[in-house]
Amino acid sequence: MGAVSIQGLSVSFPLPGGGWIDALSGIDLAIPEGGFCVALGASGCGKTTLLNCIAGFIAPSSGRILVAGREVSAPGADRGVVFQKHALLPWLSVWENVAFGPLLAGMKRAERRRLAEEKLALVGLAGFADRPVWTLSGGQQQRVGIARALAADPQVLLMDEPFAALDALTREAMQEHLLEVWAASGKTVFFITHGVEEALFLATEVVVMSPRPGRIVRRLPVSFGRRYLETRNARAVKSDPAFIALREEVLAEVRASARDGAGALA
Amino acid sequence: MSGEEAAARRSRPRAASASPTDRRPAAARNVFPDPRSAVAISIATTIALLLLWWAATEWRWIGPLFLPAPGVVFDRLVEGLARPIGDATLVGHAALSLFRVLSAFVLACLTAVPAGIAMGVSRVARGLLDPPIEFYRPLPPLAYLPLVVIWFGIDEAAKIVLIYLACFAPLALAARAGVRSVAPEQVNAALSLGATRAQLLRHVILPAALPEILTGMRIGLGFGWTTLVAAEMVAANVGLGQMVLNASNFLRTDLVVMGIVVIAAFAYAFDLLMRLAERRLVPWKGRM
Ligand SMILES: Nc1ncnc2c1ncn2[C@@H]1O[C@H](COP(=O)(O)OP(=O)(O)O)[C@@H](O)[C@H]1O
Ligand SMILES: [Mg+2]
Numbered sequence: 001m002g003a004v005s006i007q008g009l010s011v012s013f014p015l016p017g018g019g020w021i022d023a024l025s026g027i028d029l030a031i032p033e034g035g036f037c038v039a040l041g042a043s044g045c046g047k048t049t050l051l052n053c054i055a056g057f058i059a060p061s062s063g064r065i066l067v068a069g070r071e072v073s074a075p076g077a078d079r080g081v082v083f084q085k086h087a088l089l090p091w092l093s094v095w096e097n098v099a100f101g102p103l104l105a106g107m108k109r110a111e112r113r114r115l116a117e118e119k120l121a122l123v124g125l126a127g128f129a130d131r132p133v134w135t136l137s138g139g140q141q142q143r144v145g146i147a148r149a150l151a152a153d154p155q156v157l158l159m160d161e162p163f164a165a166l167d168a169l170t171r172e173a174m175q176e177h178l179l180e181v182w183a184a185s186g187k188t189v190f191f192i193t194h195g196v197e198e199a200l201f202l203a204t205e206v207v208v209m210s211p212r213p214g215r216i217v218r219r220l221p222v223s224f225g226r227r228y229l230e231t232r233n234a235r236a237v238k239s240d241p242a243f244i245a246l247r248e249e250v251l252a253e254v255r256a257s258a259r260d261g262a263g264a265l266a
Numbered sequence: 267m268s269g270e271e272a273a274a275r276r277s278r279p280r281a282a283s284a285s286p287t288d289r290r291p292a293a294a295r296n297v298f299p300d301p302r303s304a305v306a307i308s309i310a311t312t313i314a315l316l317l318l319w320w321a322a323t324e325w326r327w328i329g330p331l332f333l334p335a336p337g338v339v340f341d342r343l344v345e346g347l348a349r350p351i352g353d354a355t356l357v358g359h360a361a362l363s364l365f366r367v368l369s370a371f372v373l374a375c376l377t378a379v380p381a382g383i384a385m386g387v388s389r390v391a392r393g394l395l396d397p398p399i400e401f402y403r404p405l406p407p408l409a410y411l412p413l414v415v416i417w418f419g420i421d422e423a424a425k426i427v428l429i430y431l432a433c434f435a436p437l438a439l440a441a442r443a444g445v446r447s448v449a450p451e452q453v454n455a456a457l458s459l460g461a462t463r464a465q466l467l468r469h470v471i472l473p474a475a476l477p478e479i480l481t482g483m484r485i486g487l488g489f490g491w492t493t494l495v496a497a498e499m500v501a502a503n504v505g506l507g508q509m510v511l512n513a514s515n516f517l518r519t520d521l522v523v524m525g526i527v528v529i530a531a532f533a534y535a536f537d538l539l540m541r542l543a544e545r546r547l548v549p550w551k552g553r554m
Pocket of ligand 2: 047048084160
């Protein structure tokens with residue numbers, strides 16, 4: 001139902017002074033239904049561009065994207081997005097932001113309110129429902145954005161560095177919540193991060209990306225998240241010698257590919 | 267009080283806690299724009315200008331024909347409330363002028379805001395409406411006044427149309443600019459939450475454009491008052507603008523100044539109302 005298939009995707013942006021930048025070049029990627037794919041890479045390697053293509057915000061230069069077997073031609077409620085910068089609506093209160101998708105779908109007010117409070121509790125913001133969003137801190141606003149995407153209940157969740165603005169404690173709690181939501185709902189997730197540990201902990205598949213041109217340099221099937229769901233002990237999973245060894249290996253690889261990119265620039 | 271605040275208050279040691287009554291609201295210590303109120307300075311300026319006016323007339327720096335004394339102007343104001351000036355009392359003049367300006371302004375809001383939004387979101391509407399608006403916008407109302415009179419006659423319609431045109435352009439342009447102030451991420455967020463085009467307009471574009479629309483309303487209403495005298499040049503017997511024009515024909519500077527002060531007072535009062543509306547409707551302006 002919610003499988004994502006990306007075939008031969010390339011995105012080139014024209015530069016204002018003439019010339020082109022190849023944000024993505026020849027991307028092939030298949031995320032099975034219920035898969036958790038994490039794109040990992042230094043900034044500028046095209047992660048956000050790839051997410052924007054799946055969401056339908058960018059028409060690619062070439063290639064195509066299928067979601068649940070249908071070609072992506074526009075944004076739609078089947079693909080929920082958590083933005084790198086929250087993109088909340090400041091004229092709505094916290095709970096109205098969270099329940100914005102259900103409002104558009106015609107859900108009754110009382111039901112929307114209940115749903116919003118449930119999702120707010122999930123992201124640790126119980127008691128913030130009636131606050132204006134601009135009175136929240138950056139990390140709190142980011143979590144409202146996550147609750148908003150969850151409340152709309154999409155088949156596919158697209159998350160662009162959703163936990164980057166959070167403190168370490170909240171980030172770990174949110175990672176665990178996300179795994180639980182994912183396991184319970186069977187959603188397909190495409191998740192962006194530049195954190196190696198986060199990628200390995202969450203993913204069923206990690207794709208390491210490299211810049212100029214943006215491309216996938218390594219695909220790595222992992223299952224640490226499943227192990228967490230069995231044991232509910234995140235520290236044990238993350239301090240496992242196998243986890244640490246893989247983390248160091250992938251970190252070296254991300255470092256190397258970022259350096260390649262910088263070399264290509266120089 | 268939110269749960270968070272309540273929890274914070276509970277957990278704070280008693281001795282260190284300030285009592286709620288002597289708690290001062292915290293505010294950003296912004297260097298620019300300076301958030302502190304300028305009301306006191308404004309009042310001082312007003313008083314200084316009034317004193318200067320009084321001194322200039324009291325000690326005859328300027329003759330009464332050129333500048334009547336404040337006391338004289340005040341007397342005219344009080345007399346005008348009871349006895350007619352020309353064909354109506356001051357109340358009658360003011361009421362008719364208010365009716366003209368406000369009905370033109372309301373009509374302009376009802377048409378210019380949709381027109382501006384349409385220009386902001388639709389290529390076709392932009393192509394259709396941009397040339398006529400940009401053509402008439404820079405023209406002084408006095409230049410097209412004769413045409414308006416020929417087309418709409420010499421009664422109320424022509425006057426309201428002239429003021430309406432003055433309000434329309436700044437409002438339409440403000441609404442159009444407001445649409446462009448929507449963040450692309452907000453539009454994308456709404457679209458991937460399933461918004462239709464109509465829902466996007468109603469729930470995202472309109473509220474995002476509201477701060478600029480309100481600014482446009484302030485400017486438009488200001489233009490409306492500016493055009494009042496021109497509008498009442500045509501075959502009017504009653505109206506503040508007409509009263510001033512008539513008084514100037516007889517070199518009654520006392521009545522001219524009184525009329526000007528009354529018009530300015532109305533314009534200022536409405537501007538204050540608009541600012542109040544702004545604070546109530548868009549408290550988030552400039553914060554996100
Ligand atoms: N709209 C755009 N116009 C021109 N260049 C862009 C645009 N969007 C992204 N880029 C470029 O494409 C590359 C990839 O950007 P992005 O996908 O945002 O990277 P990431 O999210 O991995 O940090 C960058 O070099 C960036 O400068
Ligand atoms: Mg990015």
